[in-house]
Amino acid sequence: MHAKEPAIDWHTQDFQEFVPQNFESQQMVDPNVGYDPFSTPTNISSMAGPSHQPPTINPYAQDASATYFQNANAFQNPAYHLYWPVGPQPSGLLAYQRTAHDFFIPDALREELQKKAEIARQVAPNSTLPAIEQFHSLFCLDISPQKNTAPFGYASWIYKAVSSKDGKTYALRRLENFRLTSETAIRSAQPWKRVLNGNVVTIHEAFTTRAFGDSSLILVTDYHPNSKSLADEHFKPAQRFHGRQPTSSHVPEQVLWGYTVQIASALKAIHGSGLAARLITPSKILLTSKNRIRLNACSIMDIVQFDNARPVSELQADDFIQLGRLILCIANNNPTAHLQMQKSIDYITRSYTARLKECVQWLLNPQPSSGSPSSPTSPVPMQKDIDTFLAGIADQFASVFDSELHAQDTLIVNLGRELESSRLVRLLIKLSMINERPELDASQNMPGNAGASSSTVWAETGERYYLKLFRDYVFHQVDQNGHPVTDLAHVLDCLNKLDAGTDEKIPLISRDEQNVLIVSYREVKRALESAFQDL
Known part of the structure; x- marks a missing residue:
């Protein structure tokens, strides 16, 4: 037997080693999808034109995974609702013991405030919207790009803008293709500036502009971030389960009374100024927080229908009818419930108390007849005005006012809980500024250096050396296995005792575990203040 010689045409050097090529790169990879600018290298030459070859993609490389798979964490808002929830309240805590959640505001309130702040800072990249007067950004x-001319007779848009005068954020409502026929019409918005009520969106100014390429009316009002209309709240229920028809929930009667009382308070301020709201519809009432509403888009009808002005008394009487229709529609969970009046009233009779039914009927009656009461609680016919209506629902005013006081107390308690949080921040800032400074570190100064004399206090025998050890005692603790311990309660306890300067003594161990210093929080605080003053 003899070994067979290999064939001449079977030499491995004739074959190139496998290198991933871009055979199907155009079919497999879309450069506009899954691109991560923080992890995917960008080939500038590939952007020069379509004639250039696409860059070679190696699917086996570490940095190529972002091209094939979308990075789920790129360009996403923080998920505030994924915070660790509050567990069951421990029953064995003593009077002076607290849980971690007791040191912070409730999760629901924090999430709401963070969402408002995040929405208020939203900007559109590469926006083509113009700057109007002193308003920019x-x-x-608007949620829907479709034009809607129903409320005002003109296509309207709402924008968020920042004023260059005071730096505050305002809401700009624009009426498209509006032609001003008289300067007196635009002046009809001036009296609305004096209407300062907690249930009315404050109006600042009104003017016309051609910045959008047409003649537009701009109404500047306060901006309330993360708000929605009553139509979105009650007439667009969210779908809870996939594939199932969304169902409308029953609105509690106390919520309806809350809406009624707040709108009545707004009408008191509006009618008292000789004006009329004229637009009490679900789509133009903002829900700025839980059960807190504000009348929006006021004064626009005064400008738009200036040439066809109606008596103010007639417009104020129409406000009551619109309020009655609003409560009727929300109670029936139907935006067109006022078109079937008797059927809607029967539903209120079955689902709510007779007091609410009488209130709605009083609002819907154009003028009180001689045989029917003019107030929900008074059998004597009286004039139908806002004062009469307020007197009829005085008990509901007291109930809503009491609820607002309880809500205010809750906010004050949460504010007081966060009031002294800056104390711990100040301590952390001082410790960070003092520790690990190269110019004060004795190991970094040579024997001839002028800073060596000032750094002797930071040596292992110096009087401020235990500030370094205290930092390790608070933040760098380890367990018996040498694993880091992240105990928030320990950190807060130490910082609070340091801020108070208690006489409790603590052991401070050096990193080589050769020295142990027994000092009190009072001594550490004295050294901290002295070292910070020397900086």
Whole structure:
């Protein structure tokens, strides 16, 4: 037997080693999808034109995974609702013991405030919206791109903008293709500036502009971030389960009374100024927080229908009818419930108390007849005005006012809980500024250096050396296995005792575990203040 010689045409050097090529790169990879600018290298030459070859993609490389798979964490808002929830309240805590959640505001309130702040800072990249007068950084707030001319007779848009005068954020409502026929019409918005009520969106100014390429009316009002209309709240229920028809929930009667009382308070301020709201519809009432509403888009009808002005008394009487229709529609969970009046009233009779039914009927009656009471609680016919209506629902005013006081107390308690949080921040800032400074570190100064004399206090025998050890005692603790311990309660306890300067003594161990210093929080605080003053 003899070994067979290999064939001449079977030499491995004739074959190139496998290198991933871009055979199907155009079919497999879309450069516009899954691109991560923080992890995927960018080939500038590939952007020069379509004639250039696409860059070679190696699917086996570490940095190529972002091209094939979308990075789920890229360009996403923080998920505030994924915070660790509050567990069951421990029953064995003593009077002076607290849990970690007791040191912070409730999760629901924190999430709401964070969402408002995040939405207020939203900007549109590469926006083509123009700057109007002193307002810049316009951001469209409309959910639907379709034009709707129903409320005002003109296509309207709402924007968020920042004023260059005071730096505050305002809401700009624009009426498209509006032609001003008289300067007196635009002046009809001036009296609305004096209407300062907690249930009315404050109006600041009104003017016309051609910045959008047409003649537009701009109404500047206060901006309330993360708000929605009553139509979105009650007439667009969210779908809870996939594939199932969304169902409308029953609105509690106390919520309806809350809406009624707040709108009545707004009408008191509006009618008292000789004006009329004229637009009490679910789509133009903002829900700024839980059960807190504000009348929006006021004064627009005064400008738009200036040439066809009606008596103020007639417009104020129409406000009551619109309020009655609003409560009727929300109670029936139907935006067109006022078109079937008797059927809607029968539903209120079955689902709510007779007091609410009488209130709605009083609002819907154009003028009180001689045989029917003019107030929900008074059998004597009286004039139908806002004062009569307020007197009829005085008990509901007291109930809503009491609820507002309880809500205010809750906010004050949460504010007081966060009031002294800055104390711990100040301590952390001082410790960070003092520790690990190269110019004060004795190991970094040579024997001839002028800073060596000032750094002797930071040596292992110096009087401020235990500030370093205290930092390790608070933040760098380990367990018996040498694993880091992240105990928030320990950190807060130490910082609070340091801020108070208690006489409790603590052992401070050096990193080589050769020295142990027994000092009190009072001594550490004295050294901290002295070292910070020397900086």
